[in-house]
Amino acid sequence: MVQVRPITENDIGGFHAALDSVARESSFLRSDAAPPIDAVASFVRQNIESQNPQLVAISEQDGVVGWCDIVRASGRHESHVGELGMGVVAEWRGRGIGKQLLVDTIAAADACNVLRIELSVHSDNHKAIALYRRFGFVDEGRKLRARMRNSGAVDIFLMARLRPEQFWPGNT
Ligand SMILES: CC(C)(COP(=O)(O)OP(=O)(O)OC[C@H]1O[C@@H](n2cnc3c(N)ncnc32)[C@H](O)[C@@H]1OP(=O)(O)O)[C@@H](O)C(=O)NCCC(=O)NCCS
Numbered sequence: 353m354v355q356v357r358p359i360t361e362n363d364i365g366g367f368h369a370a371l372d373s374v375a376r377e378s379s380f381l382r383s384d385a386a387p388p389i390d391a392v393a394s395f396v397r398q399n400i401e402s403q404n405p406q407l408v409a410i411s412e413q414d415g416v417v418g419w420c421d422i423v424r425a426s427g428r429h430e431s432h433v434g435e436l437g438m439g440v441v442a443e444w445r446g447r448g449i450g451k452q453l454l455v456d457t458i459a460a461a462d463a464c465n466v467l468r469i470e471l472s473v474h475s476d477n478h479k480a481i482a483l484y485r486r487f488g489f490v491d492e493g494r495k496l497r498a499r500m501r502n503s504g505a506v507d508i509f510l511m512a513r514l515r516p517e518q519f520w521p522g523n524t
Contacts, residue, residue: 354417354444356452358460359396359406366416367408368392374439378501380477381439399423405460409440409449417444420453422461422469432467450480454487458513467515474499475507489513 359367372386386392399406399421409418418440425433436457440449461469473480475494489511497505 353412354447354449354452355410356407356418356449356456357410359400359408359419359421361397361400363408363410363416364393364396365389366410367396367419370408370416370419370441371439373441377442380474380480382499403464404434405457405464405466407453407457407460409444409453411444414441414444417441418449418453420457422457422466424464424466432465434461434466434469436469436471450483454483458487462515465519467519468512470510470512472508472510475509481509481511484511484513487513 368386368389371381371392375381375383375385378384387395396406398404402424404421404423406421407419408416411417418438420436420438422434422436424431425435438450438453438457440453458469469489470492471484471489472495473484475481490513491509492512493510495508495510498508499506
């Protein structure tokens with residue numbers, strides 16, 4: 353049984369371990385390891401304090417097995433924008449956890465008036481790209497050879513999901 357719920361301070365260690373295990377696959381994320389635990393703890397505390405949606409998937413036996421966060425920009429002119437990051441620990445993929453994390457995290461972002469959710473994804477991460485498209489993310493651009501992995505350079509897709517027109521200011 354896996355439960356998807358907002359992160360708490362008690363999940364920091366589990367989130368760090370899950371992030372580290374996905375980063376160490378060296379295929380999907382920005383780096384090959386999680387940042388130090390102190391940096392991850394500040395990230396989580398900042399999200400809780402700022403009410404940025406950050407949800408975790410918790411398994412009874414393995415603890416944190418996935419996460420999804422949408423971090424809002426801080427400036428007044430960009431506070432309607434949030435950047436999405438997510439991952440599911442390898443052994444737990446393909447069971448609907450990624451989908452559930454996206455459903456609940458996007459609902460939380462909608463509830464706090466994030467109008468634009470943006471993300472970047474490696475161009476060969478077909479599974480994630482298909483999942484994002486299914487949730488209404490559209491392609492916005494491509495950064496050529498923007499990440500260097502052991503196997504060589506890879507492009508990055510830029511994607512975004514915009515709320516429907518009626519939610520934007522000036523459209524009441
Ligand atoms: C992308 C990721 C979060 C998806 O999580 P997940 O729990 O495996 O996803 P789900 O089980 O909810 O599956 C979602 C959809 O992906 C697709 N999918 C699942 N397994 C797949 C596979 N092996 N190949 C291609 N598509 C697949 C299916 O369309 C599925 O929807 P469906 O079950 O209705 O058909 C997960 O694969 C992951 O953590 N990848 C590594 C980290 C990563 O890429 N993070 C995003 C960086 S931008």
